[in-house]
Amino acid sequence: MTYDVTIDGKNYRLEATRAEGRWWCRLDGHEIEVDAIVARPDVLSLRIGNKAYEVKCERVANDLHLWVRSTRFSAEVRDPRSLRGRTRAADASGPRKLSATMPGKVVRVLLQEGAQVDEGEGVVVVEAMKMQNEIKSPKRGTIQKVLVAEGAAVNAGDVLAIVE
Amino acid sequence: MSGHFRMFKKILIANRGEIAVRVIRACHEMGIAAAAVYSEVDRAALHVLKADEAYPIGAAAAAESYLNIPKILDVAGQACADAIHPGYGFLSENAKFAQACADAGIKFIGPKASAMGIMGSKTRARQAVERAGVQLVPGTSRGLDSFEQAGEVAEKIGYPVMLKAAAGGGGKGMRLVHTPRELKAALEAARGEAERAFGDSEVYLEKAIVNPRHIEMQLLADEHGNTVYLGERECSLQRRHQKVLEESPSPLVDADLRRRMGEVAVRVAQAAGYTNAGTVEFLVDAQKNFYFLEMNTRLQVEHPVTELTTGFDLVHLQIGIAAGEKLPFKQGDVHLRGHAIECRIYAEDPDTNYVPSPGKITLLTAPSGPGIRLDTGMYEGWTVPVDYDPLLAKLIGYGQDRQQAIARLTCALDEYFVGGIKTNLSLFRRIARDPDFRAAQLDTGFLDRMLKQREDKPDDQQSAVAAIAAGIFTALASEGSGNSAEANGANGATSKTPSNWKSTGRAEALQ
Numbered sequence: 001m002t003y004d005v006t007i008d009g010k011n012y013r014l015e016a017t018r019a020e021g022r023w024w025c026r027l028d029g030h031e032i033e034v035d036a037i038v039a040r041p042d043v044l045s046l047r048i049g050n051k052a053y054e055v056k057c058e059r060v061a062n063d064l065h066l067w068v069r070s071t072r073f074s075a076e077v078r079d080p081r082s083l084r085g086r087t088r089a090a091d092a093s094g095p096r097k098l099s100a101t102m103p104g105k106v107v108r109v110l111l112q113e114g115a116q117v118d119e120g121e122g123v124v125v126v127e128a129m130k131m132q133n134e135i136k137s138p139k140r141g142t143i144q145k146v147l148v149a150e151g152a153a154v155n156a157g158d159v160l161a162i163v164e
Numbered sequence: 165m166s167g168h169f170r171m172f173k174k175i176l177i178a179n180r181g182e183i184a185v186r187v188i189r190a191c192h193e194m195g196i197a198a199a200a201v202y203s204e205v206d207r208a209a210l211h212v213l214k215a216d217e218a219y220p221i222g223a224a225a226a227a228e229s230y231l232n233i234p235k236i237l238d239v240a241g242q243a244c245a246d247a248i249h250p251g252y253g254f255l256s257e258n259a260k261f262a263q264a265c266a267d268a269g270i271k272f273i274g275p276k277a278s279a280m281g282i283m284g285s286k287t288r289a290r291q292a293v294e295r296a297g298v299q300l301v302p303g304t305s306r307g308l309d310s311f312e313q314a315g316e317v318a319e320k321i322g323y324p325v326m327l328k329a330a331a332g333g334g335g336k337g338m339r340l341v342h343t344p345r346e347l348k349a350a351l352e353a354a355r356g357e358a359e360r361a362f363g364d365s366e367v368y369l370e371k372a373i374v375n376p377r378h379i380e381m382q383l384l385a386d387e388h389g390n391t392v393y394l395g396e397r398e399c400s401l402q403r404r405h406q407k408v409l410e411e412s413p414s415p416l417v418d419a420d421l422r423r424r425m426g427e428v429a430v431r432v433a434q435a436a437g438y439t440n441a442g443t444v445e446f447l448v449d450a451q452k453n454f455y456f457l458e459m460n461t462r463l464q465v466e467h468p469v470t471e472l473t474t475g476f477d478l479v480h481l482q483i484g485i486a487a488g489e490k491l492p493f494k495q496g497d498v499h500l501r502g503h504a505i506e507c508r509i510y511a512e513d514p515d516t517n518y519v520p521s522p523g524k525i526t527l528l529t530a531p532s533g534p535g536i537r538l539d540t541g542m543y544e545g546w547t548v549p550v551d552y553d554p555l556l557a558k559l560i561g562y563g564q565d566r567q568q569a570i571a572r573l574t575c576a577l578d579e580y581f582v583g584g585i586k587t588n589l590s591l592f593r594r595i596a597r598d599p600d601f602r603a604a605q606l607d608t609g610f611l612d613r614m615l616k617q618r619e620d621k622p623d624d625q626q627s628a629v630a631a632i633a634a635g636i637f638t639a640l641a642s643e644g645s646g647n648s649a650e651a652n653g654a655n656g657a658t659s660k661t662p663s664n665w666k667s668t669g670r671a672e673a674l675q
Binding site: 001003012016018042046055057059066068070071072075102103 | 511513519520521523526527550551552553554578579583584589593627628629630631632633634635636639640642
């Protein structure tokens with residue numbers, strides 16, 4: 001299998017083939033033999049040469065993390081055979097979503113649809129664990145849509161409003 | 165000594181989370197039955213699993229469950245409990261609750277309502293200790309009547325000043341004011357926050373001591389007039405006026421200062437007719453002058469560091485005192501040995517301004533080893549509810565000296581893994597390796613200074629290992645058989661992770 005892997009913004013091309021209980025990997029052209037066992041679900045024990053690593057895999061909201069020992073890395077894995085051309089919409093133009101960063105309850109909607117908003121201005125207030133958190137606009141523009149009402153329960157990653 | 169009191173047969177624990185589990189353990193060690201209470205969202209909480217009996221007390225909102233005095237007394241009656249342990253937070257410092265327990269003939273494990281009433285209001289406490297001749301931070305001992313009065317007092321004692329809620333705690337209703345220009349807005353904000361948090365907008369003012377050390381003294385007082393101090397805890401590592409890490413003994417305090425602070429703390433307790441476990445908090449300036457800050461009329465979150473350095477079990481002693489026992493030791497029998505440091509593990513995201521991060525714990529690896537104590541309220545597969553304080557667990561390292569305690573704690577922090585939600589474990593890993601922390605250069609400004617420094621970048625080799633592991637995890641998930649992560653993970657959500665991951669990878673590729 002061949003993967004395009006991005007770790008904390010750094011891109012790798014990885015080929016990984018399993019043979020005789022080992023993994024033959026080619027990472028950006030370097031051949032590496034890896035002894036990998038699944039210690040428990042989401043936990044790998046790797047031996048590369050005689051070096052041992054415990055690696056855990058974790059998903060929080062929409063993020064994927066790999067923990068090598070106690071260091072966290074953001075990870076993305078893509079199959080290069082899939083469709084290409086995944087450049088994201090340019091950051092400054094086009095509608096942007098405001099998402100909840102934590103599960104909780106919407107305690108206040110500060111700006112209504114059609115209102116002008118500055119970059120960094122609070123739009124919705126979400127409360128969880130006795131703490132209130134303002135969800136701020138990522139850009140200057142107009143509130144195109146507010147998707148939640150005061151009192152609504154939301155999960156991390158839920159879209160709260162759209163700014164255009 | 166025995167024979168004059170009757171030990172409790174059953175204790176109701178009016179709390180949740182790690183402290184409820186801690187108290188249940190103490191009950192079991194003493195041969196006492198433990199009754200738990202739980203709200204609608206806490207049916208699967210660890211304290212319910214560990215208790216001998218468990219009673220539902222209402223909806224998720226604390227006001228309808230863990231703060232619901234009639235309901236809690238009702239189930240205490242149903243359970244035929246002899247006593248109620250309030251833990252910390254919730255009703256632990258509520259004088260009305262203590263009185264209601266007494267009226268219902270159930271022993272409240274804590275001080276009498278009268279002592280709590282005095283110490284529960286910061287302004288009344290200031291008045292009481294002033295009369296006992298204890299040195300206070302300069303300021304008002306009564307609530308501020310007006311903005312004009314606040315301005316006059318602030319001018320007199322000099323800026324910077326600190327506004328504080330009389331009913332305060334946990335940094336709520338507190339504002340640091342540097343100049344007269346900021347005073348009005350700060351006063352209004354502090355009052356509003358105090359009203360919302362405590363239902364009481366009384367705010368007073370004291371001189372702000374710049375980068376003070378925050379050191380507190382643990383006390384125990386029995387109901388026969390004996391009061392002892394059990395050494396200090398250094399609590400200077402704070403963020404937004406909330407304690408993050410505590411240790412005992414304080415690297416700043418020598419035997420002479422400890423004795424002086426201890427004796428003052430005992431005087432404060434006696435001035436209020438205090439019984440059971442309590443803590444007197446002091447601010448200590450750079451010249452080692454110490455000022456009374458407040459008294460906490462409950463068991464503290466950070467009590468384990470005192471237990472490890474004194475060898476006493478504070479919860480056992482609390483229960484004994486409440487049952488009418490005399491303290492089984494005298495001041496001269498209290499000796500500190502070794503060093504203990506506690507980390508408060510919170511469900512919060514250190515990378516996104518510490519917003520709370522409740523949710524399902526998908527993977528949990530707990531540390532162990534010599535000198536490691538873990539007081540926890542979570543388990544793998546449990547969902548951390550959004551409704552309560554984000555404290556999940558306390559990790560405590562103990563060693564023969566501070567250096568060994570830090571070394572043990574550093575290893576334990578690397579072993580500790582909580583997956584699925586975000587925690588502040590990474591913050592503690594940084595603190596434990598910070599040169600200023602290791603050199604005991606601590607004050608309440610320490611954390612802000614440390615967080616301004618750039619974090620060490622992980623090395624390329626680890627990044628490459630992460631890339632390889634990412635590929636192997638994905639390949640195993642797509643195999644879906646044999647020695648794969650999915651085949652081993654037969655239990656629910658955990659096993660879904662690799663395949664979700666794959667579908668996300670595809671979804672992103674298709675954008």
